[in-house]
Amino acid sequence: MLRLEKRPSPSKAWNYATPVVAVLLTMIAGGILFTILGKNPFEAIKLIFWDPLFSEQFAAYSRPQLLVKAGPLILIAVGLSIGFRAGIWNIGAEGQYIVGALCAAAVALAFYPAESVLVFPLMILAGALGGWAWAMIPAILRTKFNTNEILVSLLLVYVAEKLLAAAATGFMRNPQGAGFPGSRNINQYASAANHEIFAGTGLHWGGVAAFIAVLFTYVMLQRHILGFQVQLAGQAPRAARFAGVAPARLVLMCMGISGAFAGMAGMFELAGPARLISIDFNAGYGFTAIIVAFLGRLNPIGIVLAGLLLALTYIGGELAQFMLNLPAAAIQVFQGMLLFFLLALDVLSNYRVRLFLPQRATTENV
Amino acid sequence: MKRRELLATSAAALGLAATLGSKARAQTPLKVGFVYIGPPGDFGWTYAHDQARLAAQEHFGDAVETFYVDNVPEGPDAERIMTQMALSGANMIFATSFGYGPSLNAVAQRFPNIAFEHATGYLQEAPNVSLYNARFYEGRAVIGTIAGRMTQTNKIGYIASFPIPEVIMGINAAYIHAKKVNPDITLSVVWAYSWFDPAQEAAAAEALIEQGCDILMQHTDSTAPLSVAQQRGALAFGQASDMTQFAPDVHLTAIIDNWAPYYIKRIQEKLDGTWVADNVWSGIPEDEVTFAPFNDRIPAEVQDEANALIESIRDGSYHPFTGPLNRQDGSAWLAEGEVADDGTLLGMNFYVEGITGDIPN
Numbered sequence: 001m002l003r004l005e006k007r008p009s010p011s012k013a014w015n016y017a018t019p020v021v022a023v024l025l026t027m028i029a030g031g032i033l034f035t036i037l038g039k040n041p042f043e044a045i046k047l048i049f050w051d052p053l054f055s056e057q058f059a060a061y062s063r064p065q066l067l068v069k070a071g072p073l074i075l076i077a078v079g080l081s082i083g084f085r086a087g088i089w090n091i092g093a094e095g096q097y098i099v100g101a102l103c104a105a106a107v108a109l110a111f112y113p114a115e116s117v118l119v120f121p122l123m124i125l126a127g128a129l130g131g132w133a134w135a136m137i138p139a140i141l142r143t144k145f146n147t148n149e150i151l152v153s154l155l156l157v158y159v160a161e162k163l164l165a166a167a168a169t170g171f172m173r174n175p176q177g178a179g180f181p182g183s184r185n186i187n188q189y190a191s192a193a194n195h196e197i198f199a200g201t202g203l204h205w206g207g208v209a210a211f212i213a214v215l216f217t218y219v220m221l222q223r224h225i226l227g228f229q230v231q232l233a234g235q236a237p238r239a240a241r242f243a244g245v246a247p248a249r250l251v252l253m254c255m256g257i258s259g260a261f262a263g264m265a266g267m268f269e270l271a272g273p274a275r276l277i278s279i280d281f282n283a284g285y286g287f288t289a290i291i292v293a294f295l296g297r298l299n300p301i302g303i304v305l306a307g308l309l310l311a312l313t314y315i316g317g318e319l320a321q322f323m324l325n326l327p328a329a330a331i332q333v334f335q336g337m338l339l340f341f342l343l344a345l346d347v348l349s350n351y352r353v354r355l356f357l358p359q360r361a362t363t364e365n366v
Numbered sequence: 367m368k369r370r371e372l373l374a375t376s377a378a379a380l381g382l383a384a385t386l387g388s389k390a391r392a393q394t395p396l397k398v399g400f401v402y403i404g405p406p407g408d409f410g411w412t413y414a415h416d417q418a419r420l421a422a423q424e425h426f427g428d429a430v431e432t433f434y435v436d437n438v439p440e441g442p443d444a445e446r447i448m449t450q451m452a453l454s455g456a457n458m459i460f461a462t463s464f465g466y467g468p469s470l471n472a473v474a475q476r477f478p479n480i481a482f483e484h485a486t487g488y489l490q491e492a493p494n495v496s497l498y499n500a501r502f503y504e505g506r507a508v509i510g511t512i513a514g515r516m517t518q519t520n521k522i523g524y525i526a527s528f529p530i531p532e533v534i535m536g537i538n539a540a541y542i543h544a545k546k547v548n549p550d551i552t553l554s555v556v557w558a559y560s561w562f563d564p565a566q567e568a569a570a571a572e573a574l575i576e577q578g579c580d581i582l583m584q585h586t587d588s589t590a591p592l593s594v595a596q597q598r599g600a601l602a603f604g605q606a607s608d609m610t611q612f613a614p615d616v617h618l619t620a621i622i623d624n625w626a627p628y629y630i631k632r633i634q635e636k637l638d639g640t641w642v643a644d645n646v647w648s649g650i651p652e653d654e655v656t657f658a659p660f661n662d663r664i665p666a667e668v669q670d671e672a673n674a675l676i677e678s679i680r681d682g683s684y685h686p687f688t689g690p691l692n693r694q695d696g697s698a699w700l701a702e703g704e705v706a707d708d709g710t711l712l713g714m715n716f717y718v719e720g721i722t723g724d725i726p727n
Binding site: 057058061062065068069162165169170177178179180181182185187269272273274275276278279280281283284314315318319321322323325327328329 | 399405406433434435436437438439440441442443445446447449450451453454464465467468469472488528529530531559712713714715726
């Protein structure tokens with residue numbers, strides 16, 4: 001029989017080992033899945049984990065793409081992680097991401113076609129403010145009326161999606177777009193475009209912003225009084241009150257930071273890879289970032305690694321799909337397995353597995 | 367056996383090499399990638415494209431290798447997937463949703479030797495981007511005629527996706543032809559703001575039936591409205607593929623997207639080295655728009671009337687948008703006998719006279 005015994009403190013060794021073990025277990029379980037689907041499991045696993053990084057054919061393109069895909073995930077996830085540590089649950093980053101992009105698009109379209117160095121910084125500001133404002137709705141409703149910020153922020157995602165559809169088909173529609181939904185191509189408007197900073201690296205300003213956000217969050221959590229308050233509020237809410245933490249202020253701060261980061265991510269994505277406001281502009285980054293935040297154990301460095309790992313499974317998963325004719329659902333199951341194993345194995349950090357012999361139990365039963 | 371295979375393949379290779387004038391290309395099959403917006407199992411839009419892909423694969427056998435990625439969101443993911451397809455050695459890429467336009471054009475500029483085919487798009491920013499679309503409004507005219515004849519309550523329900531020209535064109539075509547055979551009809555439009563959302567589509571179908579509509583049309587891809595119609599005893603039409611199995615009693619017919627002739631033609635041209643970018647809009651005459659078998663509930667004389675309409679569109683003697691037609695506000699659009707030009711249709715943002723309600727903006 002197996003029995004779990006709680007460890008007095010989480011095991012450091014297992015903390016580092018679990019991600020590796022989880023990836024190995026995913027490879028085995030995923031390999032079985034691919035075999036059942038009639039594909040060569042070794043080839044599939046190689047396509048997902050190895051080829052995007054090292055294959056001659058794809059790596060030159062897909063390695064930089066890791067940064068492109070991971071950038072917004074990391075930027076949103078670090079913002080969310082601050083609130084999550086304090087027990088403030090912003091589930092609506094997807095909506096803040098959309099509203100940030102809409103505000104940035106509004107700035108770009110207002111200036112179009114004038115060229116000015118001010119357009120891009122103004123768009124960043126508008127994106128951050130838009131995301132912040134959208135996050136303030138659940139924050140203020142919570143502090144003033146004690147509503148549940150999980151529900152309000154989540155439902156506001158659907159409101160934002162309708163706003164997005166209205167913008168793409170209505171007030172932001174490209175007048176030269178032959179009546180099709182979608183705004184002007186902001187990526188083709190020189191003053192507003194978010195291009196690669198160094199060609200071939202995949203690093204655009206969104207990646208730089210993600211890097212700065214990670215540093216900011218790391219320093220804040222380690223060195224700043226707000227970081228201390230966040231930790232305290234999450235671990236011991238009553239103690240936090242005695243220590244002078246104002247819960248309302250903390251909610252506004254945490255929701256605001258995560259909203260602003262998500263809004264900025266939306267802006268960089270709009271002016272860069274996504275190119276324009278379209279009905280399906282939001283690709284689920286805001287929700288995936290929640291997974292990234294927890295996968296990275298709410299630690300800024302962990303979030304960077306988790307973001308890159310998830311980006312790798314997306315890009316490798318796409319390769320595997322068309323190289324082996326695998327359905328998208330198979331890749332989603334594979335990604336699900338990875339998350340499952342990573343989170344399930346956490347139990348090994350917190351608990352010790354004990355093997356004990358069932359003899360005594362059986363004799364007692366007799 | 368092995369040797370014979372070897373001989374056969376080298377003979378085929380030689381034959382291909384002769385037509386292509388490039389031996390290196392001939393030794394490997396032509397690789398054709400497809401980018402799908404939904405799953406092939408949607409029984410709607412993507413299903414129809416995948417059926418055509420399979421038909422092309424069967425037609426060309428070993429000379430062509432097709433592959434696809436499904437559920438590709440429009441935007442950066444589509445761009446990355448098309449680029450990776452290009453890097454994997456694809457010679458031709460079909461992208462089957464209009465929102466892929468900006469990404470597809472960006473990728474096409476980087477890979478000038480790959481033939482890009484974009485369904486229902488409008489952007490051609492590179493010489494290797496071709497556009498194709500189907501004249502679905504021709505099909506809408508036919509089902510409009512059937513609906514006008516079959517309705518008892520004189521109320522027709524229409525589940526629309528997004529207020530874009532493609533959809534507005536279909537609403538107008540259906541309305542004009544229902545009205546022509548039955549001047550008493552009214553048309554109610556519900557906007558789902560989605561191409562594929564079974565729950566929303568089912569809710570829209572319920573709402574329309576509650577309003578007294580006894581016949582439903584849809585410009586969304588799921589089979590949910592048909593299931594509702596079957597339960598509630600309303601009549602309905604399938605979308606993109608034969609959806610009879612989801613509503614055997616009430617499914618009157620379906621407008622079928624038949625992309626196979628076009629895919630086979632274009633892949634053949636790529637094999638022959640004669641492919642050039644184009645912008646084609648085919649319909650009933652090219653068999654790109656076809657119909658599921660008519661349900662026996664449609665009386666013989668209505669079937670004859672529908673078939674006569676199909677034939678007149680096929681031989682070019684009739685265009686579904688023929689004047690006299692006015693806009694919803696009463697202003698003149700087409701004079702007696704005048705036929706709408708393609709440019710106006712592709713940018714259509716107004717209802718014709720008689721339709722109530724506004725196009726959402």
